[in-house]
Structures are given as structure tokens and as C-alpha cells.
Amino acid sequence: MKINITKSANSKISELDFDNLEFGRIFSDHMFEMSYQNGVWKQPEIKPYAPITFEPSMMALHYGQAIFEGMKAYFADDKTIHLFRPKDHHKRLNNSARRLCMPEIEESVFIEGLEELLKLDSAWVPRKHGHALYIRPLMFASEEYLAAKVSAEYQFYIITSPVAAYYSEGFNPVSLTTSENFVRAVKGGTGEAKAAGNYGGSFLPAKKAQEKGYTQVLWLDAVEHKYVEEVGTMNIFFLMDGKLITPQLQGTVLPGITRRSVITLAKEWGLEVEERQISIDEVFDAHKNGILKEVFGAGTAAVISPVGHINHQGESITLDRDKIGPFAKKMFDAITGIQYGKVEDKYGWTHPVKLP
Numbered sequence: 605m606k607i608n609i610t611k612s613a614n615s616k617i618s619e620l621d622f623d624n625l626e627f628g629r630i631f632s633d634h635m636f637e638m639s640y641q642n643g644v645w646k647q648p649e650i651k652p653y654a655p656i657t658f659e660p661s662m663m664a665l666h667y668g669q670a671i672f673e674g675m676k677a678y679f680a681d682d683k684t685i686h687l688f689r690p691k692d693h694h695k696r697l698n699n700s701a702r703r704l705c706m707p708e709i710e711e712s713v714f715i716e717g718l719e720e721l722l723k724l725d726s727a728w729v730p731r732k733h734g735h736a737l738y739i740r741p742l743m744f745a746s747e748e749y750l751a752a753k754v755s756a757e758y759q760f761y762i763i764t765s766p767v768a769a770y771y772s773e774g775f776n777p778v779s780l781t782t783s784e785n786f787v788r789a790v791k792g793g794t795g796e797a798k799a800a801g802n803y804g805g806s807f808l809p810a811k812k813a814q815e816k817g818y819t820q821v822l823w824l825d826a827v828e829h830k831y832v833e834e835v836g837t838m839n840i841f842f843l844m845d846g847k848l849i850t851p852q853l854q855g856t857v858l859p860g861i862t863r864r865s866v867i868t869l870a871k872e873w874g875l876e877v878e879e880r881q882i883s884i885d886e887v888f889d890a891h892k893n894g895i896l897k898e899v900f901g902a903g904t905a906a907v908i909s910p911v912g913h914i915n916h917q918g919e920s921i922t923l924d925r926d927k928i929g930p931f932a933k934k935m936f937d938a939i940t941g942i943q944y945g946k947v948e949d950k951y952g953w954t955h956p957v958k959l960p
């Protein structure tokens with residue numbers, strides 16, 4: 605399907621200070637838009653980024669049928685922008701759509717939409733290493749109807765925003781706490797989908813954690829409140845006892861694309877990787893026994909984010925450094941090296957977009 609393109613008459617790029625980027629605050633000139641009605645996706649469009657109108661009865665506002673993705677585009681050279689694993693993001697978007705009873709999107713429409721959007725807004729892709737154009741595809745139920753049922757209409761958008769580091773700590777270690785009273789996801793729920801409601805539900809516990817000085821919540825399983833799951837904005841990895849350990853995917857953890865890339869690279873480097881249940885007690889014991897070497901998170905927005913401190917029920921462990929550990933740094937350099945086209949991409953993860 606050909607995308608209708610309407611170019612913006614007034615670029616806002618002169619308002620942007622590339623040296624002081626805040627995550628997700630400023631949006632580039634264009635957006636991709638597509639509507640679903642009568643059982644089909646209609647003509648896709650790229651048009652100037654602008655407010656959208658809807659009635660207060662729009663179903664997404666009432667019943668939370670809303671999903672999104674988070675991906676990034678990287679400046680490779682004056683003629684090339686790299687998307688990172690866009691087909692994997694497309695697959696995950698469709699997995700989320702199926703879980704929330706929403707219509708799937710064709711891969712070719714998704715990829716072409718991204719390519720055309722990037723060609724139009726290539727000047728918005730930051731050039732500095734570590735900075736990128738964050739891409740936010742999103743879909744929501746747009747039927748205007750108060751019945752609690754599956755919506756018959758949807759809107760799909762792709763918007764983009766130039767970004768620096770996600771956490772204000774930048775590359776410095778973040779500090780996490782488990783939550784005694786709250787859980788993020790249960791098996792059979794929506795935890796493995798990128799559903800908007802998963803995030804909304806995590807804000808109260810995250811706010812309480814932040815009031816106590818922690819950056820984020822380290823989620824434990826909802827049944828035994830014992831096994832580590834994820835951080836909500838990133839997956840979690842423990843380098844201990846000569847192995848890399850990360851919680852397995854069993855329906856409650858977001859299947860991160862950076863997570864998968866970390867696992868692939870660690871195995872390539874000869875490290876044993878275990879995707880398995882890991883209890884918070886095992887992590888604390890490993891620290892006591894001196895075998896917990898590094899803890900770090902991995903996610904699109906966060907990339908690789910070192911964890912310096914974990915609190916669990918008033919007991920704390922501090923990884924004895926105030927900067928990123930050597931393994932996390934090596935992983936950050938390898939992944940960003942591939943993303944920016946500076947390191948050989950053996951796995952075909954980068955999707956180059958050639959600029960006209």
C-alpha cells in the first residue's frame with residue numbers, strides 16, 4: 605500500500621537543542637498515521653506531527669486497549685540511518701496486539717512507514733554517540749462507544765523524538781528496590797505484552813520507590829514474591845559465578861529485544877548464559893559470597909544501564925563501584941557499536957535506511 609505523504613511546511617528543528625536532549629519531550633516534524641475501520645487498515649499517511657481529536661467516549665480511554673513499541677534510529681553516516689531489529693519490534697507489536705484483541709499490522713507497512721518517516725525527518729537523528737532518535741509506534745482503540753467489549757476501530761501512529769540517556773544518572777549506576785506490596789504482572793496476564801496499562805499500574809510503586817531515593821522498582825514474581833522478573837523499563841542481568849543469568853520469559857516478563865541481543869553476544873563471547881528463575885535471596889547470597897560481579901539492565905530506551913544498589917526488605921547490597929562495570933561497558937560498546945555501524949553486524953540486526 606502506497607503511503608500518502610504530506611510534508612510539513614514549517615520545520616520545528618531550529619527549536620531543538622541537540623546538546624540538551626530530554627527523553628521524549630520534543631517530537632520531530634512528521635508522524636505516521638493509519639486507521640482501522642470495518643475490519644481493514646485504511647490508507648497509511650505521513651503528515652505533520654499535530655494534535656489528534658477524539659471524543660471522551662473513545663474506548664481506549666475507558667478500557668485500556670492500547671499498546672506501543674519503543675525502538676531507536678541511529679546516525680551511521682550522512683547518507684545512512686540505522687534502525688535496530690525493526691522486524692523484531694514489528695513481531696512484538698503484533699504479539700501485543702493479539703493479546704489485547706487488536707488488529708495486526710503488516711510487516712511491509714510497518715517497515716516502509718518507518719523508512720519514509722526517517723527519510724523525511726533524518727535531520728532529527730542526533731549525531732552524537734549515545735544519542736538516537738527514539739521511535740514510538742502506538743495503537744489504541746478508537747471506537748466511540750461505552751460498551752465493555754473489543755473495539756471495532758483503531759488508530760496506529762509512529763512518532764519520533766530525539767533522545768539522550770533515559771535515566772538522569774546517564775551511564776552511572778541506578779539504584780533499585782523490590783516492592784513489598786505491589787506486583788507488575790501475573791502469569792496469564794498482560795505482562796509480556798507492551799500494553800499501556802502495564803506501565804500505568806507500575807507508577808504508584810515506582811513513585812513510592814523514588815520517594816525513598818531509588819530510581820526504579822525491581823519487580824518480583826506475583827505468586828511467591830521471591831523470583832526476580834524485570835525493572836519495568838528494562839530487563840535485568842546478573843553476572844555471577846562466571847555466568848550471565850537473566851530471568852526466563854514465562855509470560856510475566858517483557859521479551860526485550862536488547863535482552864535478546866545481550867544473550868546472543870554474551871554466548872558469542874563464550875560466556876555461559878542461563879535464562880532461569882533467580883530468586884532475590886540467591887542474588888543477595890551471591891553478593892555475600894563475593895561471586896556477584898555485576899548487575900545491569902538492558903532495554904531500548906535504557907540501552908545498558910548499570911545497577912549499583914539493590915534494596916530488598918530493608919537489606920541492601922551495593923556493587924562496589926560507582927561506575928559501570930567492565931562487562932556491562934563491553935556490552936554497551938558492542939551493542940551501540942553495531943547500532944551506529946562502527947562494529948561488524950554479524951547477525952543482520954541493523955536495517956540501514958539510505959537517505960536520498
Ligand code: COI
Nearest residue numbers: 674675837903904905906
Ligand atoms: C523502551 O525501552 O523503549 C520502553 O518502552 C521503556 C520505557 C521508556 C517505557
